[in-house]
Amino acid sequence: MKDLTGLLKSVLKSPLKRSAGHLPFDAVFGLFREVLGNNNRSLEIITDMGDKLGGDYIFDINYIKGAYAELISAVGRSINSFNALTQNRYSGIHDAFRRIDGQLRSLIDESPSPSGKLVIPYEDITPDMEREVGGKNAHLADLQNHLRINVPDAFVISTAAFDEFIKFNGLNEKLRSNSLPKPSLAGLQSLLINGGMPPSIVSAVDNAVIKLTEKHGRGFTLAVRSSAQEEDGDFSFAGQFETVLNVPPRTNSITEAYKKVVASLYSPRAIAYQSQLGYEPAQLKMAVGCMVMIDAAVSGVMYSTNPYGDRDTLLLNASWGLGEAIVDGRTDADFYIVRKGVTPEAVISKAGKKDVMMINAEDTGTNEISTPDEIRGRLCLTAGQIVELVNLAGAIEKHFSRPQDIEWAIGGNGRIFILQSRPLKMEDNVRDNFTGINQAAPPEHTLIKNNGIAVQKGIAAGKVFIIKKMDELENFPKGSILVSKHDSSNFVRVMPYVSAIITDTGAPTSHMASVCREFKVPTIVNTGNATQILEAGQEVTVSIDDGGITIYDGIHSELLRQKNANSPNMVSIHEFRKKRYVLRYISPLNLVDPLLEEFTVEGCKTLHDVLRFIHEKSVTELIERGRESASRLKDHTAVKLDLPIPAGILVVDTGGALDHVGNADKVTFEQVQSIPLKAVIRGMMHQGVWHSGAVSLRAGDFLSSMMRMTDIVNESGEFVGNNIAVASREYLHLSLRFGYHFNMIDCYCSENARNNHIYFRFVGGATDITKRSRRIELIASILKEYGFNIRTQGDLIIARLSNISQEETENILDQTGRLIAYTRQLDAMLHDDGIVEKYAKRFLEGKYEL
Amino acid sequence: MKQLQIMVIDDEKIVGDMAKMSLEQEGYLVETFLNAEPALARLKERQFDIIVTDYKMKGIDGMEVLRTVKQLYPGTKVIMITAFANLDTAIEALRGEVHDFFPKPVKIKELKTSIGRALSENK
Numbered sequence: 001m002k003d004l005t006g007l008l009k010s011v012l013k014s015p016l017k018r019s020a021g022h023l024p025f026d027a028v029f030g031l032f033r034e035v036l037g038n039n040n041r042s043l044e045i046i047t048d049m050g051d052k053l054g055g056d057y058i059f060d061i062n063y064i065k066g067a068y069a070e071l072i073s074a075v076g077r078s079i080n081s082f083n084a085l086t087q088n089r090y091s092g093i094h095d096a097f098r099r100i101d102g103q104l105r106s107l108i109d110e111s112p113s114p115s116g117k118l119v120i121p122y123e124d125i126t127p128d129m130e131r132e133v134g135g136k137n138a139h140l141a142d143l144q145n146h147l148r149i150n151v152p153d154a155f156v157i158s159t160a161a162f163d164e165f166i167k168f169n170g171l172n173e174k175l176r177s178n179s180l181p182k183p184s185l186a187g188l189q190s191l192l193i194n195g196g197m198p199p200s201i202v203s204a205v206d207n208a209v210i211k212l213t214e215k216h217g218r219g220f221t222l223a224v225r226s227s228a229q230e231e232d233g234d235f236s237f238a239g240q241f242e243t244v245l246n247v248p249p250r251t252n253s254i255t256e257a258y259k260k261v262v263a264s265l266y267s268p269r270a271i272a273y274q275s276q277l278g279y280e281p282a283q284l285k286m287a288v289g290c291m292v293m294i295d296a297a298v299s300g301v302m303y304s305t306n307p308y309g310d311r312d313t314l315l316l317n318a319s320w321g322l323g324e325a326i327v328d329g330r331t332d333a334d335f336y337i338v339r340k341g342v343t344p345e346a347v348i349s350k351a352g353k354k355d356v357m358m359i360n361a362e363d364t365g366t367n368e369i370s371t372p373d374e375i376r377g378r379l380c381l382t383a384g385q386i387v388e389l390v391n392l393a394g395a396i397e398k399h400f401s402r403p404q405d406i407e408w409a410i411g412g413n414g415r416i417f418i419l420q421s422r423p424l425k426m427e428d429n430v431r432d433n434f435t436g437i438n439q440a441a442p443p444e445h446t447l448i449k450n451n452g453i454a455v456q457k458g459i460a461a462g463k464v465f466i467i468k469k470m471d472e473l474e475n476f477p478k479g480s481i482l483v484s485k486h487d488s489s490n491f492v493r494v495m496p497y498v499s500a501i502i503t504d505t506g507a508p509t510s511h512m513a514s515v516c517r518e519f520k521v522p523t524i525v526n527t528g529n530a531t532q533i534l535e536a537g538q539e540v541t542v543s544i545d546d547g548g549i550t551i552y553d554g555i556h557s558e559l560l561r562q563k564n565a566n567s568p569n570m571v572s573i574h575e576f577r578k579k580r581y582v583l584r585y586i587s588p589l590n591l592v593d594p595l596l597e598e599f600t601v602e603g604c605k606t607l608h609d610v611l612r613f614i615h616e617k618s619v620t621e622l623i624e625r626g627r628e629s630a631s632r633l634k635d636h637t638a639v640k641l642d643l644p645i646p647a648g649i650l651v652v653d654t655g656g657a658l659d660h661v662g663n664a665d666k667v668t669f670e671q672v673q674s675i676p677l678k679a680v681i682r683g684m685m686h687q688g689v690w691h692s693g694a695v696s697l698r699a700g701d702f703l704s705s706m707m708r709m710t711d712i713v714n715e716s717g718e719f720v721g722n723n724i725a726v727a728s729r730e731y732l733h734l735s736l737r738f739g740y741h742f743n744m745i746d747c748y749c750s751e752n753a754r755n756n757h758i759y760f761r762f763v764g765g766a767t768d769i770t771k772r773s774r775r776i777e778l779i780a781s782i783l784k785e786y787g788f789n790i791r792t793q794g795d796l797i798i799a800r801l802s803n804i805s806q807e808e809t810e811n812i813l814d815q816t817g818r819l820i821a822y823t824r825q826l827d828a829m830l831h832d833d834g835i836v837e838k839y840a841k842r843f844l845e846g847k848y849e850l
Numbered sequence: 851m852k853q854l855q856i857m858v859i860d861d862e863k864i865v866g867d868m869a870k871m872s873l874e875q876e877g878y879l880v881e882t883f884l885n886a887e888p889a890l891a892r893l894k895e896r897q898f899d900i901i902v903t904d905y906k907m908k909g910i911d912g913m914e915v916l917r918t919v920k921q922l923y924p925g926t927k928v929i930m931i932t933a934f935a936n937l938d939t940a941i942e943a944l945r946g947e948v949h950d951f952f953p954k955p956v957k958i959k960e961l962k963t964s965i966g967r968a969l970s971e972n973k
Contacts, residue, residue, distance in 0.1 A: 063954055546959060
C-alpha cells in the first residue's frame with residue numbers, strides 16, 4: 001500500500017485554514033459534482049468488497065489490499081473535493097478519516113496494535129479487540145454496539161491488565177515453566193488470590209466504577225465474570241472458570257473478585273481442559289468482565305436452534321430469579337420447545353417445579369431461597385416474552401451465523417437483557433437431495449418473479465409490513481418483511497430484526513443496500529411495484545439466489561429448511577472471520593438521520609459514515625451557496641420567466657437551464673431545459689392549483705402579519721419580493737416568497753438515483769401562529785406521503801429526500817410545485833385542526849379546489 | 851462410490867480453508883497445502899483427481915506444480931488460481947495444459963462448475 005502514501009499525505013496534510021471569500025457558483029457546482037462522483041466510486045468499491053467477502057468467493061489478502069487501496073484513494077479524493085467545496089469548514093473529517101484508516105491498516109497488515117488499556121467499557125470495544133477483552137466480552141459488546149441489543153452496562157479488566165497483574169506479583173517465571181505439576185498449581189492459585197493489585201489497575205477500575213455510579217446511582221452490584229481469550233469462541237470453556245455474583249461497586253471488592261476469577265484459570269480442572277484443547281498453561285490470558293447485575297424477575301437459557309431435533313424449533317429454559325439456578329442445574333426449570341418462524345409459538349410448555357430460586361444476597365453473593373408458593377409451579381414466561389426471546393435469538397444466531405447458546409434475564413421493568421452468547425455445538429447438517437431451491441414451491445404461488453435487482457441473496461419468510469412514512473418504523477414488528485416504495489438508510493434502525501427488504505425503487509449501491517449486505521438481510525430493490533403487489537400482513541417467502549428473484553405467496557417451510565443446507569458456513573472459518581472484520585470499519589452506517597444531533601464528524605466510525613457525512617454536508621453547502629448566488633447574481637444575469645401564472649420567477653442559468661438566445665430578457669416555459677425547474681413549474685401551473693382570488697384575512701391575522709413584518713423582513717434579508725431560481729440542467733435552487741411566507745427548494749435531479757436529493761423549506765405566513773402551524777402540519781402530512789424525512793417547528797418545516805430515481809424526483813417535484821401553489825393562501829382557511837386532514841387528503845386525491 | 855480427491859495449494863490459509871469448506875460440501879475429499887513442496891511430496895504418495903494451485907508462490911510456483919503433475923499423472927487436471935491476473939500469466943498457464951484459470955477472488959460456484967467439468971472429462 002506504499003503507493004497510497006502520497007495521496008493520503010495530500011488528504012491528511014492539506015491546509016486547513018479557510019480561504020477568504022466565496023467561490024463562484026459554477027466552481028462550487030463543479031466541486032459538488034466531484035464529491036458525488038468520488039462518493040459513487042467509493043460506494044461501488046464498498047459494494048464490491050461486501051460481495052467478494054460475503055462467502056461466495058474465495059479471496060486472499062491481495063484482493064483486500066488492492067480493493068482497499070482503491071477505496072481509500074476514492075474516499076481521499078472525495079475529501080479533497082469536499083474540503084475545497086466547504087473551504088475546510090469541517091476539519092474534523094481529517095481526523096475521522098485518519099483514525100478509521102489507521103484501524104483498517106492495522107487489520108489488513110495484521111499488525112493490530114493493542115490499545116494497551118487496562119480497563120475498557122463495553123461501548124469502546126470493537127471486534128478486533130477480542131484478544132484484549134476475551135471472547136465472551138467481545139461477543140456481548142458486539143451485540144450491544146452493532147445490533148443494539150440490551151446488554152447490561154459493563155467494563156472489562158483487559159488481558160493487558162492481566163499481564164500487569166502477573167508481572168506485579170513476580171509470577172512471569174513461574175508461568176513460563178511449561179509443565180506445572182498439580183501441587184504447584186494450587187500454590188499458584190493461592191499466590192494469585194493473595195496477590196497485590198498494581199496501582200494502575202486499581203485506579204482504572206476506580207474510574208470505571210465512578211462512571212457506572214453516575215448512571216446507576218449507588219444501588220447496583222456487579223457480576224464479575226471470566227472472559228479468557230478463546231472463551232466462547234471455537235471452544236466454550238463452559239463452566240471452567242469462576243464467576244462472582246453480586247459484587248458491591250467498590251474497587252477493593254471488585255479487585256478481590258477479580259483475583260478469584262483470574263486464579264480459576266489455573267484450577268486443575270481448567271488446566272486439564274486447556275491441555276485437552278492443546279493449550280499450554282501459560283498460553284491463555286484472562287480478561288474479566290464486570291457487568292451490572294440485573295435484578296432478574298425471570299432468567300434462563302435458550303438454544304437458538306434445537307440441536308437434538310427439529311431445527312425449526314428453539315429450546316428455552318426459564319426460572320424465577322437469577323439464572324444461576326438453571327446454569328448450575330439446581331432447579332427444575334420451565335422447559336419450552338418453540339416453533340420459530342413468522343409467528344413463534346410454543347409447541348411444548350412444561351412448567352418446572354422450581355422449588356428453589358436464586359436471588360441477590362443482602363451484602364454480596366447470592367442466596368438460594370424457597371420459591372414462593374403462589375408462583376412456584378407457574379410458567380415464568382408470557383406468550384409475548386417468548387416471541388421477544390425467539391426474535392432476539394434469531395437476530396443473534398443470524399449475526400454470528402451459527403446457532404447460539406444464550407443466557408438472558410428479564411429485569412423488574414420487563415426489559416430483556418442478554419448476558420452471554422456462545423456458539424452451540426451442533427451435529428453436522430444432513431444434506432438433502434435437492435437440485436434447486438426454486439423447484440420446491442409450486443410456480444402458481446409466485447407473486448414476483450425476476451423483477452428488481454438482487455442486493456443480498458438469501459431466503460426469508462415473514463409477514464409483509466409496508467412502510468409509507470419513516471415514523472412507522474417505530475412500530476415495525478420484528479421478523480417482518482419490510483416493503484417500501486423507496487429505500488432508506490433509516491431502515492438501519494430495524495436491520496437486525498428485518499427478515500427481508502423489498503423496495504419499488506432504489507439502487508444496489510445505495511447506503512441502505514450496503515447495510516443490508518453487512519447484516520445479510522435478503523434484499524431486492526427496484527421491483528417497480530412491490531408495494532402494489534404485496535399486501536400488508538400477507539405472509540410471503542422471498543428467495544434470492546443465483547437463479548434469480550422469486551417472491552412466493554405464503555410460507556414455504558421446505559424452502560427455508562433448505563436454506564441452511566445449501567450454503568457452506570464460511571463464518572465458522574477463523575481466517576474468514578478475521579479477514580472480513582475489515583468490513584466493520586468500512587460498510588456499517590452509524591450516521592443515519594441528518595436531522596439528529598449525532599450526525600457529526602465525531603460520529604463517523606466507518607468509511608461509509610465519512611461518505612454519508614460528506615454527501616450531506618456537500619448538499620448543505622450547495623444550498624447555502626445557491627442561496628447566496630441567487631441574491632448576488634439576480635441583478636446581473638437573471639432572466640424573467642414568462643408564465644401564465646404570476647409567479648414572478650427570475651432564472652440565473654449556471655449551465656444548460658434555459659434554451660435562451662441572445663439578450664432576451666424573458667423566456668417561456670418551453671425554453672426551460674432544467675429538469676428540476678421544469679418539473680416544479682409544471683406542478684405550479686397544474687390546472688386548478690393556483691388560486692388567484694385573494695383570500696380575506698381576519699382582523700387578527702392581519703394584525704399578526706403587521707406585527708411580524710419586521711421579523712419576516714429580517715429573516716429573509718434581501719430576498720423579499722424576489723423569486724429567484726439558480727439552475728443548471730440537473731440542479732435547481734429556488735427561493736420563493738409569496739405574501740408573508742417563504743419557500744425554498746434545492747434539488748439535484750440526474751440519471752443516477754444516488755446523486756439525487758430534494759430539500760424543501762417553508763416558513764412564515766400572514767395569519768396567526770395557530771393557522772400557520774396548521775398549514776405546516778398539512779404540508780408535513782402531504783410530504784410524508786412522498787417519503788420525505790421531516791422536521792417541523794412552529795411555522796417552519798424542513799423536509800429532505802434523497803436517493804430517488806430521476807423519474808421519481810421529477811414526479812415529486814411536480815407535486816411539490818402543486819403544493820407550493822396550492823398552499824399559498826391556504827392558512828387563512830384553516831380554521832380548525834380537523835380541516836387539515838381533509839385538505840391533505842383532497843390534495844393527495846388531486847382535488848385542488850378550496 | 852469412491853469419493854473424489856482434490857488437492858488445494860495456496861500460500862494463504864484462507865484460500866485453502868474456504869476451498870475445503872465449499873468443496874467438501876459437494877462431497878469431495880479435500881487436502882490443503884500452504885506451499886508446494888509438501889504437496890508434491892504427497893503427490894508422489896498418491897494420486898488426486900484435481901489439483902487447484904496458486905500460480906505465484908514462494909519456492910516452487912504453480913507452473914512447476916503443473917509440470918510435475920503432468921509428469922506423474924498426465925490425466926490429472928490442474929486448475930490455476932492467481933491474484934495477479936494478466937494476459938501473459940493466462941497464456942503461459944494455458945500453454946502448459948492447465949484445465950482452467952481463475953483470477954482471485956474466485957467465485958466458488960464457477961470453481962465448482964469447472965471441477966465438475968474436469969471430472970466428467972476424466973471419465
